[in-house]
Amino acid sequence: MQVVILAGGRGTRLGEHAQTIPKPMVAIGERPNLEHQILLAQRHGFTNVLLLVSHLSERIESHFGGGERFGVKISYCAEDPPLGTAGALRHASQLLEDRFLVLYGDIFIDCDLARLWAHHVDSRALATLVVHPNDHPDDSDLVETDADGRISAIYPKPRPENQYLPNSVNAGVAVIEREILAMIPPGQHLDLARDIFPALARNGRLRAYHSAEYFKDFGTPDRLAHVRSDFESGKTARLSRSHARPAVFLDRDGVINKDVSHLSNPAQMELIAGAAESIRRLNQAGYLVIVVTNQPVVARGECSLDALRLIHSKMETLLGRERAWIDALYFCPHHPDKGFAGEVPELKFDCMCRKPKTGMFDQAVRDWNVSLAGSYCVGDSRRDIVAARRMGIVPVGVRTGSACLDCDALDLPDWLADDLRGAVEIILASSGSAQS
Ligand SMILES: [Mg+2]
Ligand SMILES: [Zn+2]
Structure with a gap:
């Protein structure tokens, strides 16, 4: 099984924490976040790893090499200039399998990825997004699902005050069928969440996987401190569905x-x-x-x-x-x-x-x-x-x-x-x- 990690992010809002390293290489505990993700994926049976890199990519390649140390095979695809999440996938299309897991490299994740994968395979959707409740839904893009788990609509922020929506936030983890590449024109800057998923939702081909596990973006110094303390205290692992x-x-x-x-x-x-x-x-x-x-x-x-x-x-x-x-x-x-x-x-x-x-x-x-x-x-x-x-x-x-x-x-x-x-x-x- 293949995992694709979007590792091109710049840590602009992280200041000193990410001046000389790409954002996914920020340390959580003793390892870079990207290493946590690769080890998590490996534990769940994903041994083919594709890293989509751009900013300071040499720092990533010199750390991971071909992946032997981590029990996986790693390939790299560099984009210059950055093409957005969908554009980067399109650019890497030669290296993609028929079905792949996508992770955002700047989110700390502890999730039963094998269960998510099995759920997607059973559903025949073109893509399955992990959604979860968070403590600031008004400030997040929200998705609405029907009784069968199909995503019926995506509501980007900001929204009107009196619009009531479920607290289902896109967690930044998805399983995707290669077929969706046909929807992404080459060479354009396009974003999965903004440009591709809404169209899939309109066609009834996008599903949600509800999770209560740990997904947190560490894009500001405050959030980074939070994630680090949750990791040190064991909270990130405790919330995993395997416990x-x-x-x-x-x-x-x-x-x-x-x-x-x-x-x-x-x-x-x-x-x-x-x-x-x-x-x-x-x-x-x-x-x-x-x-x-x-x-x-x-x-x-x-x-x-x-x-x-x-x-x-x-x-x-x-x-x-x-x-x-x-x-x-x-x-x-x-x-x-x-x-x-x-x-x-x-x-x-x-x-x-x-x-x-x-x-x-x-x-x-x-x-x-x-x-x-x-x-x-x-x-x-x-x-x-x-x-x-x-x-x-x-x-x-x-x-x-x-x-x-x-x-x-x-x-x-x-x-x-x-x-x-x-x-x-x-x-x-x-x-x-x-x-x-
Ligand atoms: Mg009662
Ligand atoms: Zn009843």
Whole structure:
């Protein structure tokens, strides 16, 4: 398998850190970033490495040579002048295999690349982009995906204040089919994200791979300091999907947002005070934050799937403005009782996902390699508490929303907090963080 690394970047904004070396050669721990990437790729079975170089390329070639030291075969392709990410690929077309992984050399990455590759192969897309939530979505280009994982649109920044989008940021890692080279005219300065991917999205041939792993650009001295400290503390490796991580499962209505009966309109989505800050603390402690929510309003015909998507996009936008994110969201659109005007008959059945059943939790565990040991569930009703018990994770009740008033003596939560803030206080005090 082939990995192509875009290593032509200049570290203009990195000042003294990259004056005499190309940006991908900046050290993280004891190795240049590019060496981390090559070793990561090699561990996942990529032994053919193509480096697209320009600025100070001799520094790269003298360090890596033919790659023998790293267990890979390295070739180089130099562009002068720089052609942008798509232009550089076109320029290197003679050296590209039919399918290749692309990494940006100025991003620190710890990701299960083999799983990403397999996901792409199964999808028949022309390209698969890794997307992830970050703590500054308003300042990032965002992608929107449909229920099948196809990217339906890309929204570059800046965007209007009232445009609500999911917190799905292009992470700078993609698997690409050679076929797309036909879309790139030779000799032009063209950018994959700006000039090529939007057209693929319009044709339905671009897919997203959602990840909660570590991807961070180190383009400013501040960010570089961050990445270095995350690497030294072991955080970058801990977030890798190859390690099971504990999760905090959150109910939605009455826990994150104010409970209005039958919420069906984005205007009704309002965060409970302190919810964003609490979720941010869970993010920073290394927990997966996973929302599991019953939304029978869909089966009742009161809220379309499009409206629900917009409601969740608004929630993610509001959280993102306070630097908080959720890693995944599962909803149950079903309801068991038939016979009401306006209902959606095909969603009216006794499903396996409606809490207190555990279908959404089970799916999340499979999707995200969740460690149930050390995981929690925060909810405001008996269904949440019972589901948590069935999963063998710690239920924490809150007094917001339905306030767990429907819990009888047998179904009491382990803890009852005033609100999500109190619940997170309890979680962090009893476990410190998800780092164990
Ligand atoms: Mg609730
Ligand atoms: Zn369901």
